[in-house]
Amino acid sequence: MQGIAHARRALWLGLAIAGPAAATANITLFYNERPPYLIAAHDGSVSGLTGTPAGRAFATAGIPFMWARTPANRQLAAIKQNKAMDCAVGWFKNPEREQFAQFTKAIYRDKPAVALANKGFQVNQYDTLERVLATSGIRVLLKENYSYGPFIDNSIARYSPHLTHTTAENALMLEMIRKGRADLMFMAEEEADYLLANAGAGGGDFYLLKFSDMPAGEKRYIMCSKQVPEDIIERLNRAITFE
Missing domain, CATH: 3.40.190.10 (Periplasmic binding protein-like II)
Known part of the structure; x- marks a missing residue:
């Protein structure tokens, strides 16, 4: 898990708030560059089909955070270990994951x-x-x-x-x-x-x-460890505009 620790130290950007208060960022927001969903910029920000609405939700809710580029398996492992206030962008929700993680409202829905x-x-x-x-x-x-x-x-x-x-x-x-x-x-x-x-x-x-029987695409969510307080999930949900 050294990569996550390094990312937390080196790749942080308090986009949710401006000025000195950004230094108090306390939620690590994992991403793994994956165009067109997640696209990293040189300034440390992340955009894309799921990156943009996730960052906007934290900013609108006034919740400080830091982006951390992290491989998908390490994201999942960190959230399972539940040792810190960690979230990850763009994951599907299923019963297995709901046993160890909590999810915001959907931020995007795929095409089939x-x-x-x-x-x-x-x-x-x-x-x-x-x-x-x-x-x-x-x-x-x-x-x-x-x-x-x-x-x-x-x-x-x-x-x-x-x-x-x-x-x-x-x-x-x-x-x-x-x-x-x-x-x-x-x-x-x-x-x-x-x-x-x-x-x-x-x-x-x-x-x-393409498949003739394929249903509508799956919804994508912000997935968080259970260390993240429920009130933060609620604030994010109020800030998420996807219907």
Whole structure:
């Protein structure tokens, strides 16, 4: 956990309040750069589809905080350990996480999930997720400790495709798909569009796979350790404008 401790010392920005009071920042707000959701600026601030509304909620509520760039697994571990007032931006809410964390109101809702597939793996566009996961020999790349929402999570458990887990971020996961280490990976359409737009000449190695039965995208939340007082969660909820 040294990376978190270093981030707390070195990467803090009291965006919630201005002036000398910013030095009293006491909530660590974890992020892991993940365009278009979370985009770090040179001044230490964070923007993006979830970064902007999260920072705005703390600022509107007048709650001091510091941004800390932290890998996803370390974020989860810190919140589970419940040793400090830690929060993380843009996580899905599920029953397992609700046992050790608390969540604000939603700050964003994804478009329906899609898959980025290797061009050598061909199935019918707009087929059902069930039929795609039932494809003989299919290999699915998943991020370790991530939830892809109940529909995808439950479908994977039901059809048991061959799974490869990784702690890598999506850009490196895309490279794994390109090299044929797996056939496809799941993500929100917003993120898939961003990755394909920035893939350059290599974008031709992939295609976007949509599913006819995919429900609306999952909501994303600010997830906090139980050390964070309930009144702070309530203040954030009043400041969050997403409906």
